[in-house]
Amino acid sequence: MRLNIWPMMVLALLLVGCSGTPKMAPEVPAVAAPIDPVQSDVLFRAFSLIGTPYRYGGNSPDTGFDCSGLIHYVYREAAGMSLPRTTSGLSALQSQAPANALRPGDLVLFAMSGRRVDHAGIYVGEGRFLHAPSTGGRVRVDELQASHWQRTFKGARRVLD
Numbered sequence: 001m002r003l004n005i006w007p008m009m010v011l012a013l014l015l016v017g018c019s020g021t022p023k024m025a026p027e028v029p030a031v032a033a034p035i036d037p038v039q040s041d042v043l044f045r046a047f048s049l050i051g052t053p054y055r056y057g058g059n060s061p062d063t064g065f066d067c068s069g070l071i072h073y074v075y076r077e078a079a080g081m082s083l084p085r086t087t088s089g090l091s092a093l094q095s096q097a098p099a100n101a102l103r104p105g106d107l108v109l110f111a112m113s114g115r116r117v118d119h120a121g122i123y124v125g126e127g128r129f130l131h132a133p134s135t136g137g138r139v140r141v142d143e144l145q146a147s148h149w150q151r152t153f154k155g156a157r158r159v160l161d
Helices: 006-015 037-047 067-079 087-091 147-152
Strands: 107-110 119-125 128-131 140-143 153-157
Touching: 037 067, 037 119, 067 087, 067 119, 067 128, 087 107, 087 119, 087 153, 147 153
Parallel strands: none
Antiparallel strands: 107 119, 107 153, 119 128, 128 140
C-alpha cells in the first residue's frame, strides 16, 4: 500500500510562518476546501521549483522560467494539462475564480505595467502564490496582501475542478 504524505507536507509548508488572518484584495477563505490529488501534485511540483532562476521566455527547470512558462510547465508535468503559454492566453481562459474564494491551483493574474495582464502565478493557499517574478529573480512564494500585489491584481482563473 502506497502512503500519500504529499498533501500533509504541502499543508505543513503552507502553515509555516502564518499568524492571524491576513487582509488582502483577494480574501483568504475562512474554511479551506480539502486538496484533491491533482491539486496536491500541482502544488508539490510547483514548490519543487522554488529557487529556479527567472529567464524571459524560459519554460524548463534547466534553463529557467518566466511566469507563464512556469505555469505551463507545472500543469503539463503534474496534471497533464496544456495551458496557454502566454499571460494574455491565461487571461483569456473563461473559467474565472472568485477572488474571495481562491483555491490552491487557481491562477492569479496581475497587470504590472498598465491594464493588460502581464504577470501570473499559482495560488498555493493561505493568501500566498508561487511565481517567477522578473529578471534577476528566482521562483518564489509571495503574499497577495502585499500592497504591490493588491494594486496590480486583475483576477483569477480556475483550471482545476
